[in-house]
Amino acid sequence: MGGFFGITSTRECLADVFFGTDYHSHLGTRRAGLAAYDPAIGLQRKIHNIENAPFRTKFERVFQEMRGTSAIGCISDTDPQPLLVRSRLGNYAVCTIGVINNSEKLIADCLDREGGYFDAMTGGRINSTQLFSALMSQKTDFVEGIRYAQEQIEGTASVLILKNDGSLIAARDRLGRLPICIGRSEDGYAVSFESFAYQKLGYEDERELGPGEIVQITPDGIVQLMPPGTEKRICAFLWSYYGYPTSTYEGVNVEAMRYRNGESLAEQDEQNGFSEPIDYVGGVPDSGTPHAIGYANRSGRRYARAFVKYTPTWSRSFMPQDQWERDRIAKMKQIPVHDLIQGKDLLFVDDSIVRGTQLRETVEFLYENGAKSVHMRSACPPILFACKYLNFSRSSSDVDLIARRVILELEGEAGLEHLEEYSDGSTERGRNLRRAIAEKLHFASLEFQSLEGVVKAIGLPPCELCTYCWNGKE
Amino acid sequence: MGGFFGITSTRECLADVFFGTDYHSHLGTRRAGLAAYDPAIGLQRKIHNIENAPFRTKFERVFQEMRGTSAIGCISDTDPQPLLVRSRLGNYAVCTIGVINNSEKLIADCLDREGGYFDAMTGGRINSTQLFSALMSQKTDFVEGIRYAQEQIEGTASVLILKNDGSLIAARDRLGRLPICIGRSEDGYAVSFESFAYQKLGYEDERELGPGEIVQITPDGIVQLMPPGTEKRICAFLWSYYGYPTSTYEGVNVEAMRYRNGESLAEQDEQNGFSEPIDYVGGVPDSGTPHAIGYANRSGRRYARAFVKYTPTWSRSFMPQDQWERDRIAKMKQIPVHDLIQGKDLLFVDDSIVRGTQLRETVEFLYENGAKSVHMRSACPPILFACKYLNFSRSSSDVDLIARRVILELEGEAGLEHLEEYSDGSTERGRNLRRAIAEKLHFASLEFQSLEGVVKAIGLPPCELCTYCWNGKE
Amino acid sequence: MGGFFGITSTRECLADVFFGTDYHSHLGTRRAGLAAYDPAIGLQRKIHNIENAPFRTKFERVFQEMRGTSAIGCISDTDPQPLLVRSRLGNYAVCTIGVINNSEKLIADCLDREGGYFDAMTGGRINSTQLFSALMSQKTDFVEGIRYAQEQIEGTASVLILKNDGSLIAARDRLGRLPICIGRSEDGYAVSFESFAYQKLGYEDERELGPGEIVQITPDGIVQLMPPGTEKRICAFLWSYYGYPTSTYEGVNVEAMRYRNGESLAEQDEQNGFSEPIDYVGGVPDSGTPHAIGYANRSGRRYARAFVKYTPTWSRSFMPQDQWERDRIAKMKQIPVHDLIQGKDLLFVDDSIVRGTQLRETVEFLYENGAKSVHMRSACPPILFACKYLNFSRSSSDVDLIARRVILELEGEAGLEHLEEYSDGSTERGRNLRRAIAEKLHFASLEFQSLEGVVKAIGLPPCELCTYCWNGKE
Amino acid sequence: MGGFFGITSTRECLADVFFGTDYHSHLGTRRAGLAAYDPAIGLQRKIHNIENAPFRTKFERVFQEMRGTSAIGCISDTDPQPLLVRSRLGNYAVCTIGVINNSEKLIADCLDREGGYFDAMTGGRINSTQLFSALMSQKTDFVEGIRYAQEQIEGTASVLILKNDGSLIAARDRLGRLPICIGRSEDGYAVSFESFAYQKLGYEDERELGPGEIVQITPDGIVQLMPPGTEKRICAFLWSYYGYPTSTYEGVNVEAMRYRNGESLAEQDEQNGFSEPIDYVGGVPDSGTPHAIGYANRSGRRYARAFVKYTPTWSRSFMPQDQWERDRIAKMKQIPVHDLIQGKDLLFVDDSIVRGTQLRETVEFLYENGAKSVHMRSACPPILFACKYLNFSRSSSDVDLIARRVILELEGEAGLEHLEEYSDGSTERGRNLRRAIAEKLHFASLEFQSLEGVVKAIGLPPCELCTYCWNGKE
Secondary structure, eight states: OEEEEEEEESSOOHHHHHHHHHTTGGGOSSEEEEEEEETTTEEEEEEEEOSSSOHHHHTTTHHHHOOOSEEEEEEESSSOOOEEEEETTEEEEEEEEEEETTHHHHHHHHHHSTTOEEEBOGGGOBOHHHHHHHHHTTSSSHHHHHHHHHHHSSEEEEEEEEETTSOEEEEOOTTOOSOOEEEEOSSEEEEESSHHHHHTTTOEEEEEOOTTOEEEEETTEEEEEEOOOSOOOEETHIIIIISOTTOEETTEEHHHHHHHHHHHHHHHHHHTTOOOOOSEEEEOTTTHHHHHHHHHHHHOOOBOOOEEEOOSSTTSOOOOTTTSOHHHHHTSSEEEOGGGTTTOEEEEEESOOSSOHHHHHHHHHHHHTTOSEEEEEESSOOOOSOOSSSOTTSOSSGGGOHHHHHHHHHHGGGGGGGHHHHHOTTSHHHHHHHHHHHHHHTOSOEEEOOHHHHHHHHOSOGGGEEOHHHHOOO | OEEEEEEEESSOOHHHHHHHHHTTGGGOSSEEEEEEEETTTEEEEEEEEOSSSOHHHHTTTHHHHOOOSEEEEEEESSSOOOEEEEETTEEEEEEEEEEETTHHHHHHHHHHSTTOEEEBOGGGOBOHHHHHHHHHTTSSSHHHHHHHHHHHOSEEEEEEEEETTSOEEEEOOTTOOSOOEEEEOSSEEEEESSHHHHHTTTOEEEEEOOTTOEEEEETTEEEEEEOOOSOOOEETHIIIIISOTTOEETTEEHHHHHHHHHHHHHHHHHHTTOOOOOSEEEEOTTTHHHHHHHHHHHHOOOBOOOEEEOOSSTTSOOOOTTTSOHHHHHTSSEEEOGGGTTTOEEEEEESOOSSOHHHHHHHHHHHHTTOSEEEEEESSOOOOSOOSSSOTTSOSSGGGOHHHHHHHHHHGGGGGGGHHHHHOTTSHHHHHHHHHHHHHHTOSOEEEOOHHHHHHHHOSOGGGEEOHHHHOOO | OEEEEEEEESSOOHHHHHHHHHTTGGGOSSEEEEEEEETTTEEEEEEEEOSSSOHHHHTTTHHHHOOOSEEEEEEESSSOOOEEEEETTEEEEEEEEEEETTHHHHHHHHHHSTTOEEEBOGGGOBOHHHHHHHHHTTSSSHHHHHHHHHHHSSEEEEEEEEETTSOEEEEOOTTOOSOOEEEEOSSEEEEESSHHHHHTTTOEEEEEOOTTOEEEEETTEEEEEEOOOSOOOEETHIIIIISOTTOEETTEEHHHHHHHHHHHHHHHHHHTTOOOOOSEEEEOTTTHHHHHHHHHHHHOOOBOOOEEEOOSSTTSOOOOTTTSOHHHHHTSSEEEOGGGTTTOEEEEEESOOSSOHHHHHHHHHHHHTTOSEEEEEESSOOOOSOOSSSOTTSOSSGGGOHHHHHHHHHHGGGGGGGHHHHHOTTSHHHHHHHHHHHHHHTOSOEEEOOHHHHHHHHOSOGGGEEOHHHHOOO | OEEEEEEEESSOOHHHHHHHHHTTGGGOSSEEEEEEEETTTEEEEEEEEOSSSOHHHHTTTHHHHOOOSEEEEEEESSSOOOEEEEETTEEEEEEEEEEETTHHHHHHHHHHSTTOEEEBOGGGOBOHHHHHHHHHTTSSSHHHHHHHHHHHSSEEEEEEEEETTSOEEEEOOTTOOSOOEEEEOSSEEEEESSHHHHHTTTOEEEEEOOTTOEEEEETTEEEEEEOOOSOOOEETHIIIIISOTTOEETTEEHHHHHHHHHHHHHHHHHHTTOOOOOSEEEEOTTTHHHHHHHHHHHHOOOBOOOEEEOOSSTTSOOOOTTTSOHHHHHTTSEEEOGGGTTTOEEEEEESOOSSOHHHHHHHHHHHHTTOSEEEEEESSOOOOSOOSSSOTTSOSSGGGOHHHHHHHHHHGGGGGGGHHHHHOTTSHHHHHHHHHHHHHHTOSOEEEOOHHHHHHHHOSOGGGEEOHHHHOOO
């Protein structure tokens, strides 16, 4: 994933963009960058590796190195960004978020062309944002270029551009799978993945871009370069899994949606007559927690934090050279609260169950710490299709998905024709699937949120949501 | 505050001490250090400033620089540690936690003596651990030296020493105000402020040291150099405020204690007939949260996280040079969830109310975000005496305490003779105090946990707890 | 300027390339980079800013980050290098040395083309090596691409490429203005600007590339992809000014050439009957020194070092923020030896006189330190044409050249028609020029080496040397 | 060795002390430090390891961290300095140069005392300056303390102290083995090992301290706290070996002394009828060079630089981990100029011959590069006694000295009774020694400067010079 943030203002704005970008740190852990435009200096840029130290540590000296009345920043889980580019579109800084699934084909196309070449990274890899820029450069203006690039790529790409005159161009991906919000202050405008980022900086909500919409922004105002499309497919997982609790997309707050979602999970259990003794309801941190709070609030069962992630310094991966097994380190973060586990019947809510590997380890860890029983609830339906738009689901292909694997075990390829039935917990196939996964992962019981449940908790029209992972609907 | 961690083992243990020390990162933000003993190299030491980057970032190269079969580490909110010392006690590494209130007098005494001198820090300040070492050096063996130093200082000092033969000496402060736990594995022993630190590294609880107890530890076993004293005064705030959720001291887990404490607060409200409409119960992060969970669980009211601390990178203080007002940055961390605040009646539980400044700001922030009413509950009694043993309460003197200030406003110096009455919410003075503070800080209502309530939630005999802040009992 | 070094070997060679590149540190002060090829990893690359710390300090951790059986390195006074490139020529690492005078036009040409774009640097500048790569990519193989790029650019470009199979391609600039030497060991081959770099690493001279020659090198041997051209114009300043004393180009050692050159300067003075009293002969450090040694040896006058550059740490520019005037710092490096200046008649030899600014300051500094008289000798003829092939002369245009400026002062534009005469010290115009410059710069006397003298000291056929700066011959 | 520099001024002086300290970089390669006094902040201090990067690189951010109207700095080949100390003498910063040979005994004495202890370094080592401070603290004022410490130590100690009121105390070692110079400007005073350091900063020579003299300096003037002693023993090697060319001690410039010394060596050869064919005279860099220039100037033989130290980045030691043999790296620095060696008869002058190991390697390196013959001249007499005052001679004991070893080989212990004879090249024993060393180290011939020769070249009364290394006279 990743996220971007930018400001165009009548006053120096680098400190604001510094903090606004930092507020996207939950969206990526590998690279971060800032670009600024100052009339006297032109475009400037700084990128740092943030794998071993957080954004703020790495960029603390940026105020000696750069300045600007317009600036953009980016937190990235993949390639270094923003790039400075010089093309027939002019000089500009650019960052993109999303995923390009057909990059090798697109690169090959570019290289076939006379003069085609790329600056490469270790191993010959091509920076995705560079590829996007190369595609844009096929056309002679930004709007055409962005549209062309978005059409060429299979996947999703939202773009934020800082031009060599200090203006910003923001373009939301064609089907609006990811959000772009715009805030307004007395001095200018902010563009952001997360709206709370600019709110904390004193900007008020102006509006969200529509799917495929392209705008150019200066301190004087917003000019629409391309109106939004009529179709929208915003990713439902923004709410159920990777959005930040304080985030609000399409007017729907993440934390509040999760409470509603957990409440409806509890209602479903009630309707199903679930009556096992439960000492504590808990969430698998971090995203499972608010779903669990909703469940506990609605069910009247006690909420508790039976294990805790050690946060003060564990936000980064680290490996003391050759001295420790990698496995052991992965487990260092979760710390049990024995009194809340030992001899207890526990019900946990997780945001989703993809491959099941991590969840199985977590459940074993609970049993090792003396849990009497561990019931599991998934805050979304079974994941039956690997995401091809955002790659968010940490699963490279359908075959990794535990729901699919269990279905194949239950009745072979034939089962794949009954996916809808399997998804539905009220059918026999649905019950079989839940039972088989529960057995495999050592859950005392397993239930999934229904597709209707999660859509209702979000509250948007179903046609505006991408629910491909669950029902395969493109 | 601060915390230390050490291991003496038959095998290389630096990676374990690295992780064990890192698990104390919640206890300090200024300096961290590691010292190791290797038979071939002797004692080695490394200290880093951790104000701008976390422990793990700063120490990631330590494995190229040091090694050892015994090692100690320290996270410190004050001076650089561990120190390497050479005295007539031999060569050793040492770290201390606690506070020395009479350091200026002790330094003057040392300097009066022939040959007395100290390595100083900026501004001539003397490192507390160096002062402790200088005091120890007045005697000819470690036990005498530690006892002498502990007697001389006003305050509290727990000590961890790594000797030049790889053995550890651990000495708990005289009245056991702070914990020292010992863990055991096949290869050796671990000494730790936090027991979960060694548990995660595969060590099992061996035992906690008693107050004033001194032990020498080698991989072969533990030798008691000084038996524990009969009096104990462990700090009650370890549970209610600064302990980590997963910590367990004297057999009592922090998270579980807070649930019990929050439950009893709820019972108290029920008994008092508190019946205001409350949409959500929440905790003032981070320590208030589990008290609030307990309150919500017991009261049947809905728990919610109405605002969130942005954690991915905000664990450190940072100030872009001259570009931002310090005030503004302080407020960047708390992010509201508007849907859970706007138009809502909220009840918040905080761990304690010291000066009230921060809490007042938090409540104003909630009202600015549209809260209809904000009720406040303190998870402990009114703080009427500034801590003189650990300085934990972030209050340098009695006059900063809001409860005292309000009492003085209510009836002048005379009021100080009725502190016990003021502490008790069932008396008229007690009710007046609550009402006056609530008015001052804009709370819709205010209640404090009673002394009996908090002691009962901890579950230890009252005589073993230091409750000086609440009742002035030494 | 800048320099490159590369090895292709049957064994791990990164340490060798590290040292070999470091031996080019005298050729650049801004950026340095290493790229390596390892069959398992592919191409890797690392670039550092070396303005504040030397190459070895900045690259000391490269052995943890990269490895390879082939590698190239570059010291650069301009843009970051080597670049990793992916184009229809394949994946490769590339560095170039030389200068591109028509870059803006070439960039514009590239951008006119469909899809043309560049990764830019601060202010929109384009990396020269990237531009070279973009030009190469117009063609479908390396030889055609290199030839095409070299033809397109006005200036000079030598190239070193590390291909994705570990082989090297080295291409000397078309007229051989800069050298490329190849060394051979048991394990493979080295390619270098400086031959002493590989000699110190145990490689023996294999041969120098001819002008425009292109070769592909593997550990198995050298394959000529393009034979050398018949015309050669190697820069004469390699010997008289910027070559390292230990360097040997075209079989001619720099230090030895300078001795011969200084000797012939002394002979010229003798023939001219120069008989002023001279206490000491000295060189303007660093390049003037060996010319002065030759002069002293031949003239029988005493050689002395009347001022010294403080070298231990002054190899880098540095500016304490706002606290010191830039001018003052520039003068910190030269330290006088008063005893060798006070009351003395001094004769100094400098490598060349370009704008005269620095030399004037040096001479004033000598007078301030009590020199009785300062005679000056230039180790080369008057510089009358700004270099357009390498930009080495630190002079952006003809109008900066002091010789031209003085000629214009002496007789206006008309004087430019008598440049040859002015260059010759035996003509009246020649004598006038020397007298006028000496007056302007406060020299007691001034003489220039003759064109014949410097060519003879080098010892190559005049037609193989570029002497454009002196006689305008292309 | 090492050197210090300080200023006390009416204006901010940190930048001046930064540059003044940097001018002592030739005296040490391990640690450097700065301390400053500002009335508002008090004493501040910063120390860096300079083994991998030069002083200026490491301290470039010091202007953000410190400021002061008085400051001191230190370049050290041994322990971190300056130290901040708090003792009954008050708060102060201190650095020392010299050597303490009986430190273990002095440490033991301190530790025997009640309360005696030291902050230790890795392996339990004690910082020499800390030891000096502990000794000073035995007394109740600085003068007594410095005198007492200087008396207790066997060796040499010069001291520079920055007091907590901004005044400086400078104390030269008792016999004035090392220099301390004082400079004066309009704003204050500078104290320095090297006088050129403050001259370049606009200070004029005020005076040198006499042996054992102690002064206190404020911007208002110099107060003599202790007059100089009558005996002086300044180290003769300051001129012949480790002084910087631009340095002047006791009014005698280093470079000029070396020319005189080389000239007298040439005269001696002439008197001895030395008539071998010599193509070039050269110096073993760096200190041998000016001796060789003097020799060449006087003898009329040609001077040349037959090999060169590669300086741009080789001022520091460096070792790529496990990849290269340490031996090989040591040899990377010297680069031959083949044309000046191949087939040539060479005469080299070195500053001195201690163990002979390095010189033997250098000569072999010359023969490997084709030298026909290598004659050697030592710029000082045979070293027969290991230095016990400054340890400068890089020889821990008498038995390492090649002259002694050869004498023992020639006639056993008995030879040690004829050291004076051996030192004298005109005796048979003297000739035997030269012949035997020449054979051992593969010199074509070997001569030493005579004691009278070197003393005369310095020009001070023999009784003021320490010549212990050569004649054993204390």
